[in-house]
Amino acid sequence: MEGVLDLLRGSVRVELDGKYAERAVNICARNHVDFRDLVRAPGGETRMTVSLPGYIKLREVARESGAFTVRIVRRRGAPFFLWRLRRRYALIAGLLLCLFLVGLSSLYVWQIDVVGNETVSSSRILAALREEGVDIGTCILDISNKWISNSMLLRIPELSFITLNTHGSRIEVVVREEIPRPELIDPDAAVSVVAGKAGVITLMEVDEGWAVRAPGDTVIPGDELVSPYVPLGTGRMTHARARVWARTWYELTMKMPLETVRKTYTGREKTRFSVILGGKRINFYFSGGNPYSECDKMTSYRRLKLPGGAMLPVTVVRDRFEEFTTRSDVLTREAAGAILSARLLAELEEQIGDGHIVYTDYTEDLTDGMLTVTLTAECVEQIAAERALTDGEAARLRDAPAGQP
């Protein structure tokens, strides 16, 4: 450790020339000139090592005391090395330029980290920031935290708080997401339950309100199932809530040509590299565009980072082109039918939501090379939907004779 410090701050090996070495050493110690590696040379001279500031002090002490003289034997360390380079103007200019560039680069954003987000993705926040003019390569002096925070809250309503903390060239975007309000049910609001889909009712579970339909009834979308007016006693208006299951029927159709185009890769491929430096892209190739008439292009971005994990504002972009040729291929009717059947079933499952499929039937028709598959299905699903009554409708309900909603 001492050796490293010596190299950094500089050290001098000196020879003390005087009649009494002990006296010189004691004078040094008394005047707080710290030294080390004191040896008595065979010729009687005393040698010791002092730091560069210690050497300056030692010369003063020697001059004032007059008891000994100091002669330099060896100089070591960065200060002496730099002093030797003082006439190498190009080197000094390069060093100054380097320092200038490092200082200049610290004025630009090298890295943006988003913290505190859970449901809003970081990419969405970064994209919004980019639209606000904050991106890799943006000058930090141009970033107004207050202005950007306000704009970001308007751009992403799910955020309740955002701030940009600048740590050198790194910007830390701290966000807090809005806690969604729970759905409040107004018990006094006149809301009825209506059918969201056409079907035959199989089961009704009424939590609130007055059921105006019963299992076995056929309903179409919009038909009232549960009324908000409860005709008991003097009658009261309520917020109707119910779950109603019904048998529903679907008929879905999809088409597909049996003749398709299939890709065959030739094995020829080409890779191009480019670098994104602070938002500016530098291509390491001359001709743009695709190198083949028919090819796939895969682009990968790799951000360079230092061994400690600190990100650099340099992204290496690799574009890989793979050539392919196309040829016609004819699917068998069975294969095409299986593809369409699977797609239709997936579509049906998406449509029914809270329910299940009771029965399915597929019919196929092949005309002019086009296969048409039709899915007919019966399901049981929840069809209840809430509808708020207008003031007029609510008033009419209240005025109706008891028992006749």
Add this chain to the structure above:
Amino acid sequence: MKKRGEKLLRLTELFDVPGEAALGVPRVTVTGGHKAHIENHRGLLEYETDRITVNAAGLLVRVRGDGLEISAMSDMELVITGTILSVELVR
């Protein structure tokens, strides 16, 4: 004066106070026969490669050995390295 010093020394022993801190009495630590650490010295009296004598408040510390060096020294302490054969306290 000497009596006063002895009384103070006894007092520090009574209260278990380290003498080198309270009275500035010398403290000599020898490590493994190759290193001697002397605290509260008053200066170097003699320096040869086979003998170093240090003034240490009321007594002399003489280190005998071979290839002796003063590897570090300040106004309060010094470190002697080399092959140490003996350490004498001379009153």
